[in-house]
Amino acid sequence: MDQTTAQVLFEEGATLVFLDMPEGSEFGIDFNSWNVGPNFRGMKMIPPGVHFVFYSAVDRDKHEGPRSGFFYNFTKREILVKKWDKFLEDIRTDAVPEEEIERFKENKKDMDRFLAPYPYESYKKWVSLTNHVTPEAVADLQPSCGSICSMAQFVSEASTSQSRKRDAEVEAMEDDSTKQAKDKNTNSLDAKLPKMKTVKGTKIRYSKIPKQKYPDGASPAVITKFSMDSSYQLETVLEKYQQNPSGILGEIQFAFICFLVGQNYDSFEHWKRLVHLLCSSDEALLTRKQLFLDFISVLHFQIREIPEDFFVDIVSQNNFLTVTLQEFFSNLESQEVDATLRSRGLKFRQHLTEKFNWDFTSEPDDYAPVVVEHAD
Numbered sequence: 001m002d003q004t005t006a007q008v009l010f011e012e013g014a015t016l017v018f019l020d021m022p023e024g025s026e027f028g029i030d031f032n033s034w035n036v037g038p039n040f041r042g043m044k045m046i047p048p049g050v051h052f053v054f055y056s057a058v059d060r061d062k063h064e065g066p067r068s069g070f071f072y073n074f075t076k077r078e079i080l081v082k083k084w085d086k087f088l089e090d091i092r093t094d095a096v097p098e099e100e101i102e103r104f105k106e107n108k109k110d111m112d113r114f115l116a117p118y119p120y121e122s123y124k125k126w127v128s129l130t131n132h133v134t135p136e137a138v139a140d141l142q143p144s145c146g147s148i149c150s151m152a153q154f155v156s157e158a159s160t161s162q163s164r165k166r167d168a169e170v171e172a173m174e175d176d177s178t179k180q181a182k183d184k185n186t187n188s189l190d191a192k193l194p195k196m197k198t199v200k201g202t203k204i205r206y207s208k209i210p211k212q213k214y215p216d217g218a219s220p221a222v223i224t225k226f227s228m229d230s231s232y233q234l235e236t237v238l239e240k241y242q243q244n245p246s247g248i249l250g251e252i253q254f255a256f257i258c259f260l261v262g263q264n265y266d267s268f269e270h271w272k273r274l275v276h277l278l279c280s281s282d283e284a285l286l287t288r289k290q291l292f293l294d295f296i297s298v299l300h301f302q303i304r305e306i307p308e309d310f311f312v313d314i315v316s317q318n319n320f321l322t323v324t325l326q327e328f329f330s331n332l333e334s335q336e337v338d339a340t341l342r343s344r345g346l347k348f349r350q351h352l353t354e355k356f357n358w359d360f361t362s363e364p365d366d367y368a369p370v371v372v373e374h375a376d
Contacts, residue, residue, distance in 0.1 A: 014074035041114035132250035279328035
């Protein structure tokens with residue numbers, strides 16, 4: 001970082017004060033992570049904007065726990081204070097008093113030696129992968145609890161004396177043959193386990209993609225069309241983003257970061273669903289030119305940052321990306337599609353072919369015609 005940039009960030013950048021984090025714990029921001037040392041008190045010179053802060057505690061045996069994190073929109077010169085709760089093994093949820101924050105502002109220079117500088121060399125990459133993630137998107141998508149955990153959080157449903165009595169009565173009424181049949185059924189073992197539900201407020205609030213692919217009362221011809229073309233489903237999701245259609249791209253980027261950095265697998269599944277939704281929307285290519293131009297850019301930067309073994313272990317399973325992108329590129333080749341959009345998309349195809357040796361010209365096995373041999 002040059003001196004001018006460093007000076008600007010020191011004066012205008014935000015500060016995250018992170019107190020009482022156990023030594024040896026993981027702390028990270030955006031794509032960077034470190035193990036906490038004895039003098040760690042937080043981070044300084046954070047460029048204003050949306051960032052992802054993450055962490056995981058260690059136990060007495062130095063085993064790391066699940067990763068947790070949160071998106072936050074830092075403003076110029078802001079000081080955000082977070083405190084660790086050793087009993088919860090997580091950030092304290094109670095608000096830090098304003099007078100305490102003011103003391104940190106007054107003693108900023110004294111705190112400076114305990115604050116790590118933001119790794120500015122990776123900032124450009126972060127911006128390229130989150131340029132559609134606005135503060136409004138963070139407010140809409142982040143769980144109401146304010147934290148994103150790599151592992152789903154469950155709690156057992158409370159049982160009452162009445163429910164236990166009812167279950168006992170039902171079991172007493174069953175004859176021996178019924179009980180034996182249930183015991184042979186492996187599901188009967190699951191039935192004896194406590195019923196679990198997701199802890200309220202911990203789910204990421206992603207858009208729901210409608211299961212119905214066509215409008216109510218559609219004619220057979222329309223049903224057939226939209227069974228192969230996801231444009232109706234896409235337009236239904238975009239109703240949420242009427243003021244800013246590119247908001248769906250922010251959701252795609254949000255899900256990608258939650259998986260790649262936050263290690264949240266549900267986010268990977270949602271990312272796949274949204275990518276497939278856009279790639280399989282044929283009619284929308286004619287009416288949403290700018291959305292798809294930006295979508296190509298989003299995918300370009302995301303695919304560039306995915307580790308190579310990621311493709312082998314996850315994305316290549318069932319050949320998700322190549323099959324999905326092949327459909328997208330095939331739709332782009334239609335003569336009705338805007339020439340600029342078609343050219344951008346086919347250049348992207350060429351780039352992927354050269355970098356990963358992916359073949360988008362041959363028909364996937366799933367779609368290949370089945371040859372039936374007749375017996376003589």
